[in-house]
Amino acid sequence: MTLDEGKQKFLQSWGALGSSWGINRTMAQIHALLLISPEALSADEIMDELMISRGNANMNIRALIDWGLVYKELKAGERKEFFVAEKDMWEVVKCIITERKKRELEPMLKIMDELSSVPETDERSEAFVKVIRDIKLFGSKADSTLDTLTKSDSNWFVGTFMKMIR
Amino acid sequence: MTLDEGKQKFLQSWGALGSSWGINRTMAQIHALLLISPEALSADEIMDELMISRGNANMNIRALIDWGLVYKELKAGERKEFFVAEKDMWEVVKCIITERKKRELEPMLKIMDELSSVPETDERSEAFVKVIRDIKLFGSKADSTLDTLTKSDSNWFVGTFMKMIR
DNA sequence: CGCAGATTTCAGTAAAATCTGAAAGCTTAT
DNA sequence: ATAAGCTTTCAGATTTTACTGAAATCTGCG
Numbered sequence: 001m002t003l004d005e006g007k008q009k010f011l012q013s014w015g016a017l018g019s020s021w022g023i024n025r026t027m028a029q030i031h032a033l034l035l036i037s038p039e040a041l042s043a044d045e046i047m048d049e050l051m052i053s054r055g056n057a058n059m060n061i062r063a064l065i066d067w068g069l070v071y072k073e074l075k076a077g078e079r080k081e082f083f084v085a086e087k088d089m090w091e092v093v094k095c096i097i098t099e100r101k102k103r104e105l106e107p108m109l110k111i112m113d114e115l116s117s118v119p120e121t122d123e124r125s126e127a128f129v130k131v132i133r134d135i136k137l138f139g140s141k142a143d144s145t146l147d148t149l150t151k152s153d154s155n156w157f158v159g160t161f162m163k164m165i166r
Numbered sequence: 167m168t169l170d171e172g173k174q175k176f177l178q179s180w181g182a183l184g185s186s187w188g189i190n191r192t193m194a195q196i197h198a199l200l201l202i203s204p205e206a207l208s209a210d211e212i213m214d215e216l217m218i219s220r221g222n223a224n225m226n227i228r229a230l231i232d233w234g235l236v237y238k239e240l241k242a243g244e245r246k247e248f249f250v251a252e253k254d255m256w257e258v259v260k261c262i263i264t265e266r267k268k269r270e271l272e273p274m275l276k277i278m279d280e281l282s283s284v285p286e287t288d289e290r291s292e293a294f295v296k297v298i299r300d301i302k303l304f305g306s307k308a309d310s311t312l313d314t315l316t317k318s319d320s321n322w323f324v325g326t327f328m329k330m331i332r
Numbered sequence: 333c334g335c336a337g338a339t340t341t342c343a344g345t346a347a348a349a350t351c352t353g354a355a356a357g358c359t360t361a362t
Numbered sequence: 363a364t365a366a367g368c369t370t371t372c373a374g375a376t377t378t379t380a381c382t383g384a385a386a387t388c389t390g391c392g
Binding site: 090 | 274
Binding site: 043054055058059062079080081 | 336337338339340341342
């Protein structure tokens with residue numbers, strides 16, 4: 001397989017993977033493109049490579065920066081902005097865990113808290129509250145586990161953790 | 167908060183959560199509805215409760231069954247099918263991990279394998295192959311970790327694991 | 333200041349995902 | 363065998379999400 005074929009296939013599958021994780025195709029593709037690029041790319045280069053509009057490129061690059069997956073880089077003597085992706089896979093995964101935890105897990109736990117105030121007066125409300133409590137319990141455990149995980153380093157994960165868990 | 171208010175809010179937020187995880191709103195809502203229902207529900211009851219069409223209900227119920235999150239239940243003397251959700255949260259999570267691993271992680275690793283055959287002839291192809299290898303390495307670790315996780319039981323997760331990891 | 337080069341915004345459009353409803357397909361009781 | 367009662371399917375409609383392109387805004391240099 002040639003580099004160009006491989007690159008196309010990678011952009012394609014990273015984009016598809018993103019879709020099934022609630023991340024839009026283009027955002028994932030920009031991320032993929034920056035991941036495999038040895039140097040920082042400008043917005044124009046990204047637009048070109050992925051054949052997308054300026055607006056689309058801009059919005060998705062901003063989103064990636066918000067997620068902490070991409071950094072802005074200014075080249076001396078250039079007025080344009082260039083972008084680089086975080087290349088360390090463990091950092092990438094930590095980033096994603098941290099952001100999703102903040103955006104989804106935490107708000108969800110907050111809602112479960114409110115919901116657990118439903119009075120348990122019959123079978124239906126008992127079943128309801130039980131589910132809410134279980135979700136809350138499980139969610140809290142996951143929350144603190146993920147906290148610990150994102151504070152530990154890559155070697156710990158790929159080394160020690162693997163042995164401990166087996 | 168009354169049961170009905172709480173229920174509405176729960177259906178609503180579980181649906182929203184699903185969306186950001188690549189699961190469609192309705193599928194997540196049917197799951198939510200079955201989770202909090204003390205008895206099995208028929209397709210008609212689900213259609214009614216969520217105000218959706220027969221076709222929509224049927225397709226999403228099937229999808230939930232495929233995921234292993236919902237079971238078909240036949241009541242004696244009834245021709246209709248009834249549906250119950252798996253209520254044990256740890257089982258639910260194991261189900262989701264197992265399915266997503268099978269549907270996404272494994273195919274992705276397969277693609278990375280193909281992609282790592284790109285020859286490393288210059289800076290660009292070296293960077294490309296390095297990223298592919300990193301993803302593969304990380305993905306394989308995740309794969310076996312998740313395997314171990316889904317084979318362990320709930321108590322182990324909420325108990326031991328939490329202590330070990332701290 | 334004024335303008336050239338660059339980024340951001342956003343209304344309108346396009347594409348993708350999801351849903352509907354009716355028809356076709358099963359299953360079981362008689 | 364057939365009809366009633368359910369379930370499944372799927373073409374077309376609807377809704378949601380994403381993208382475009384051009385105008386507005388920003389930035390900093392002469």
